[in-house]
Amino acid sequence: xxxxxxxxxxxxxxxxxxxxxxxxxxxxxxxxxxxxxxxxxxxxxxxxxxxxxxxxxxxxxxxxxxxxxxxxxxxxxxxxxxxxxxxxxxxxxxxxxxxxxxxxxxxxxxxxxxxxxxxxxxxxxxxxxxxxxxxxxxxxxxxxxxxxxxxxxxxxxxxxxxxxxxxxxxxxxxxxxxxxxxxxxxxxxxxxxxxxxxxxxxxxxxxxxxxxxxxxxxxxxxxxxxxxxxxxxxxxxxxxxxxxxxxxxxxxxxxxxxxxxxxxxxxxxxxxxxxxxxxxxxxxxxxxxxxxxxxxxxxxxxxxxxxxxxxxxxxxxxxxxxxxxxxxxxxxxxxxxxxxxxxxxxxxxxxxxxxxxxxxxxxxxxxxxxxxxxxxxxxxxxxxxxxxxxxxxxxxxxxxxxxxxxxxxxxxxxxxxxxxxxxxxxxxxxxxxxxxxxxxxxxxxxxxxxxxxxx
Amino acid sequence: xxxxxxxxxxxxxxxxxxxxxxxxxxxxxxxxxxxxxxxxxxxxxxxxxxxxxxxxxxxxxxxxxxxxxxxxxxxxxxxxxxxxxxxxxxxxxxxxxxxxxxxxxxxxxxxxxxxxxxxxxxxxxxxxxxxxxxxxxxxxxxxxxxxxxxxxxxxxxxxx
Ligand code: FES
Ligand code: FES
Numbered sequence: 001x002x003x004x005x006x007x008x009x010x011x012x013x014x015x016x017x018x019x020x021x022x023x024x025x026x027x028x029x030x031x032x033x034x035x036x037x038x039x040x041x042x043x044x045x046x047x048x049x050x051x052x053x054x055x056x057x058x059x060x061x062x063x064x065x066x067x068x069x070x071x072x073x074x075x076x077x078x079x080x081x082x083x084x085x086x087x088x089x090x091x092x093x094x095x096x097x098x099x100x101x102x103x104x105x106x107x108x109x110x111x112x113x114x115x116x117x118x119x120x121x122x123x124x125x126x127x128x129x130x131x132x133x134x135x136x137x138x139x140x141x142x143x144x145x146x147x148x149x150x151x152x153x154x155x156x157x158x159x160x161x162x163x164x165x166x167x168x169x170x171x172x173x174x175x176x177x178x179x180x181x182x183x184x185x186x187x188x189x190x191x192x193x194x195x196x197x198x199x200x201x202x203x204x205x206x207x208x209x210x211x212x213x214x215x216x217x218x219x220x221x222x223x224x225x226x227x228x229x230x231x232x233x234x235x236x237x238x239x240x241x242x243x244x245x246x247x248x249x250x251x252x253x254x255x256x257x258x259x260x261x262x263x264x265x266x267x268x269x270x271x272x273x274x275x276x277x278x279x280x281x282x283x284x285x286x287x288x289x290x291x292x293x294x295x296x297x298x299x300x301x302x303x304x305x306x307x308x309x310x311x312x313x314x315x316x317x318x319x320x321x322x323x324x325x326x327x328x329x330x331x332x333x334x335x336x337x338x339x340x341x342x343x344x345x346x347x348x349x350x351x352x353x354x355x356x357x358x359x360x361x362x363x364x365x366x367x368x369x370x371x372x373x374x375x376x377x378x379x380x381x382x383x384x385x386x387x388x389x390x391x392x393x394x395x396x397x398x399x400x401x402x403x404x405x406x407x408x409x410x411x412x413x414x415x416x417x418x419x420x421x422x423x424x425x426x427x428x429x430x431x432x433x434x435x436x437x438x439x440x441x442x443x444x445x446x447x448x449x450x451x452x453x454x455x
Numbered sequence: 456x457x458x459x460x461x462x463x464x465x466x467x468x469x470x471x472x473x474x475x476x477x478x479x480x481x482x483x484x485x486x487x488x489x490x491x492x493x494x495x496x497x498x499x500x501x502x503x504x505x506x507x508x509x510x511x512x513x514x515x516x517x518x519x520x521x522x523x524x525x526x527x528x529x530x531x532x533x534x535x536x537x538x539x540x541x542x543x544x545x546x547x548x549x550x551x552x553x554x555x556x557x558x559x560x561x562x563x564x565x566x567x568x569x570x571x572x573x574x575x576x577x578x579x580x581x582x583x584x585x586x587x588x589x590x591x592x593x594x595x596x597x598x599x600x601x602x603x604x605x606x607x608x609x610x611x612x613x614x615x
Contacts, residue, residue: 024549031557032545034492034533038558041491209496209504209592210558259494259558260592291497 007428011451027257038259039227042215044284048077050277051129053119053136054297055111058366059145059158062109062118066137070121073135075128078281080120082108085276086245089163091333092268095238102163103332103369105243105272111140112160112331113368115297122277122285145366149305149326152365160331160364169329169337169362177344179358181416187320187355191311193395198307199384203300203328206373210259212298213288214270216278224275225252229259232266239268244276251275263372267299267334299371302336303328304343306384311355312392316406321348325360325381330369335376337362342377345417349385350426351407356416401434405445412453424450463527465490466534474521480514481505483521484531492533492561496590503589506562507531513569515588532561535568543613544568544606553602555593563589567603576607 003020030036067079082088085105094101107118119136123129144158151157152167160167168175188194214228230236233255241248258265274287289298304327311320325343329336340362347358375382393403405427413421427450434441449455458473465488472487481498484490484507496502498517505516508530535542544564547553554560563586570577570585577585582603583596591599 025552025554027557028549028552028554031554031560032532032541032548032564033536034490034531034561036557037491038494040495041485043486043489207592208558209502209556209590210494211496258556259496260556262592291499291501 004432007432008425008451036257038210038257039215039229039255040210040213040286040288042217042227044215044217047215047284047286048122048124048277048281049126049129050274050285050287051121051123051126051133052117052293053121053133053138055107055114055116055118055138055140057111057140057142057145058114058147059143059160060111060140061143062107062111063139063141065119065139067119069137070132070135073123073128073132075124076121076132077124077283078122078277079132079136080106080122080273080277080280081118082106084280085243085273087243090239090243090268092235092239092335093333093338094242095235098333098337100163102161103334113366115368116331117273120273120277122281147365147367149303149328149361149363149365152363153361158366160366164364167364169333169340169364171337171341176359176361177341179344179347179356179417181357181418182320182355184320184322184355184357188309188311188322191319192314193312194309195312195388195392195395196307196309197388197391198305199380199387200305201303201380201383203303203368203370204373205295205298205300206260206262206264207295208258208260208262208264211289211291211294212265212270213286214274215284215286216271216274217284218278218282219252223250223252224278225254226271226275228253228255228271229257229261230255230265230268230271231258231261231263232268235266236268236271240272240275243268243272244279263301263374263376264298266372267369269298297368299330299334299369301373301376301379302330302339302370303367304380306381308384308388310388310392312396314396316396316398316403318351318353318392318407320355321351321353322357323347323359323381325358327360327362327377328367328370329362329364330367331364332369333362334369334371336370339370339372339377343381346378346381347385348416349382349389350409350424351404352409352413352421353407353416358416399441401430401439402441402445405430405441405448408450410449411451426450459522461521461525463524463529465529466531472521476522478521479517480507480509480519480521480524480529481516484516484529490531490533492531494558494561496558501590502559502562503566504559504562506565506589508565508569511569511572513566513588530565530568532564535564542568543609544571544602547602547606547609548599551598551602551605553594553598559589559591559593563591563599567606570603571607571610576611577603579604
């Protein structure tokens with residue numbers, strides 16, 4: 001690794017012992033010898049296999065559920081429906097007071113997305129659980145569904161989630177998160193050029209090599225040990241405690257070894273129902289997503305739409321930026337209200353712009369609930385912002401890198417959400433990128449600094 | 456369900472089990488014999504995490520019926536190091552940071568081992584081809600390719 005010591009030389013202490021040194025990872029010896037214990041490597045005698053009956057419809061009322069045939073299937077030990085779950089309606093972020101509770105562990109009266117969990121079947125073998133699940137009869141009355149965020153926001157659109165009452169998350173700031181800085185309309189009025197573009201992304205599946213799941217063992221002391229690959233140990237423990245109305249002291253979570261997560265394993269999905277199964281049967285239980293479930297059922301990154309309107313001067317200064325961001329939460333909140341809020345904090349990007357207007361919406365549709373994934377809330381926004389930056393540079397006939405130097409935020413600049421910029425380092429990163437990519441820029445940009453006043 | 460007897464050599468030791476007919480080798484190894492080094496990433500032959508070596512050939516244990524392995528000689532990653540000394544491939548995977556989450560690693564090492572057993576000095580293209588049935592979602596593959604090339608070099612130096 002090459003460390004560039006010329007940047008920040010005057011403000012940096014070079015007394016680092018670890019940084020820049022290769023250090024062996026403590027978990028790798030287990031990986032290369034096959035000794036690392038992933039959750040599914042735990043096996044217990046008499047373990048039961050849990051399989052879900054899932055909604056084949058995007059939006060439907062459940063008229064009735066008939067489990068009688070499934071119960072007779074050889075090997076079936078227990079069948080769970082909504083009424084078995086002590087606190088069936090939950091939302092993950094309730095732990096930090098982001099409500100309302102809007103999602104069912106097992107569907108109760110209604111399904112809001114195709115693939116939603118309706119009935120859990122526990123059986124002696126995976127095969128028996130699968131076969132019995134196919135025998136559960138659910139009578140659905142199909143309802144109109146909405147898949148497009150703008151359609152969902154129109155008056156008269158089918159209501160996705162009654163716990164919200166409207167197809168967007170209601171923040172304390174209203175129907176969206178808002179940032180207002182300067183006078184964006186005045187900025188547009190004084191600009192040499194206006195460019196308005198919209199950008200869209202599809203949901204993205206993390207596709208970890210290890211699928212989501214857990215193995216639960218009831219202990220002799222009334223506790224349950226849950227081996228899980230969650231990325232959110234305490235979120236999962238605390239939410240499980242709420243859902244099962246069971247004190248946290250009864251729950252022993254063992255984890256930290258995750259076979260690829262990328263944000264896709266932060267939802268609380270498999271553990272509460274598996275622990276409930278273990279509680280009601282007194283047997284160990286495993287609930288492991290099939291590859292198909294991992295791809296179709298686990299939360300993807302949200303689909304997003306970003307509309308950016310910019311006012312730019314011929315000399316390269318962006319004088320006004322208006323961003324409207326839409327995050328498709330799917331049918332339930334999970335982490336999406338937070339993702340959309342993060343977007344509001346992240347726009348207008350790492351640029352200093354005097355007039356900014358931002359609205360970000362978290363929208364409910366009848367699609368698979370989305371959630372966290374690597375920089376969710378900002379990654380798609382960055383794609384949109386940087387494509388927009390290239391388009392703006394082209395519009396005024398300027399080199400795209402020099403255009404970014406002109407607008408780059410620097411230490412001391414006030415950001416749109418009124419945090420002064422500190423430790424920006426963007427100028428220096430671009431200087432190094434210019435060298436490394438052999439994309440020369442004018443000398444004055446190479447002499448700029450993020451933190452030296454006047455440079 | 457009628458049980459089927461099956462007997463094979465696993466990493467040098469004799470194993471005998473009664474299994475349900477239709478049990479995959481992956482299930483038999485993991486659930487019956489307790490060798491959890493082969494991983495189940497898909498159970499449908501698409502990810503390579505369950506790769507093992509059967510009679511010298513690379514095989515997907517999730518698509519191999521255990522009862523077809525009667526009399527076979529099977530190797531898995533858990534049997535690769537000898538008396539605590541890492542195999543050159545294991546060493547190279549450590550040294551080139553070719554593991555992140557580690558879930559693909561045992562399968563990757565099996566695929567690499569079969570390559571090096573047949574082709575001790577592979578080209579980069581041959582390494583890429585040999586690993587093409589194994590999915591890694593963490594590393595971006597480059598460190599894994601480097602690990603295999605590094606192990607090949609270490610082998611040829613030892614041989615020389
Ligand atoms: S588990 Fe065998 S190829 Fe994926
Ligand atoms: S290291 Fe995670 S899948 Fe390869």
